[in-house]
Amino acid sequence: MNNSVGKNNRYVRNMNRIGIIGLLRDYGSLTKAEIAAKMDLTFTAVNNLVEELMKERLIIEAGLYDDSSRGRKPKLISLNPADKYSVGVHISAASVRAAVINLQGDMLFTKHCSFEDSANRGSVVNIIISTIQAVLDKSGLESEIIGIGVGAPGPLDPFQGKILSPPNLPGLQQVRLKELIEENTELPTHVEKDANVMALGELWYGNGRHFNNLVYVDADIGIGSGLIINQKIYQGFPFGAGEIGHCTIDINGPRCTCGNDGCLEAMASGIAIVRRVCEEIGRGTESSLCSYLNGENQNLDVADVIHAGLAGDPLAANILHESACYVGISLANMINLLTPETIILGGVLANRYPDFYNHVNETSFNRSSSSFHNQMVLQPSELGEHAGIIGAGTIVFEKYLNEMSD
């Protein structure tokens, strides 16, 4: 009983620390009294929390509050973006991006490398490690960097930091990534599913601020989602939650990489869109994309289809529209199941093709229960293609704040 009260107090304290960091991120600088009012806490409680955060040099004094009234002017407090940094790493099917991130969510010293062969374990692992090392070397901040956060394709075990069997990146199958990165960099490393870090990134630095419960949907080469409940990543039991891409959308649909038939990912992902375009061209449908194929599918990728759709190619536009319809239906199911406060729709399809976003919005609204969708807001990703890298770096700050001693 006492133990659970202790844990609960610690949880509240951690959430309050994160809350203060969030307010300072939003407002720039605030007085302790302003923080107390905004968080509905006593001045003494805020004073204690501020002292702890100052001791860790996460926040600093930033001059005096000037309201031109008489009397003693209270001190302003702001984030300290120049003392502790993290490295955010976003691994996708074709490449790895890394950047140093400060507490304000700014990306510094970025590096992007493509995988030469996504099925070759040695080559994929080497490119990931050398990309991280390049960012560390370039930054000259090694002693100020407190850890490395990695967002990688699932399924993966975030507790062991081990990648399991990502269908689009076979080179990382069964790789103990956390161990490998820690051995090479001597920095504590956290590995989490890509869509989960994107959700956390939006919660801290993007359109998820001011919400406690949200879903981030990554509509990209694959389709996944990350769930935030009470401002924390919801991992499921023991992990793996959010696999919206592998929920069946058509019982007679095409075979998915997971072995099931008609998954959302097999029907609507970037890979499925390219496959659908190729099928239609094979049936003789006219399209500006015919020239890409030359009898093979290898030269066409989803960026080309988006480009053609934006230029008014009817085949590309129709298939992107069809994909948005499936994603919209999946979101409607999610709205009815979870009633989140907000859903943030990101990934290359939503970020780069406005009609995709608009059609998902319309479909999810029309197909979900009115008593739920009227309370919920669908939003685009504010961090866009940087959601993964910033979110991965955010994990490090979140863990640091959670592990600070009281």
Ligand SMILES: [Zn+2]
């Ligand atoms: Zn599947």
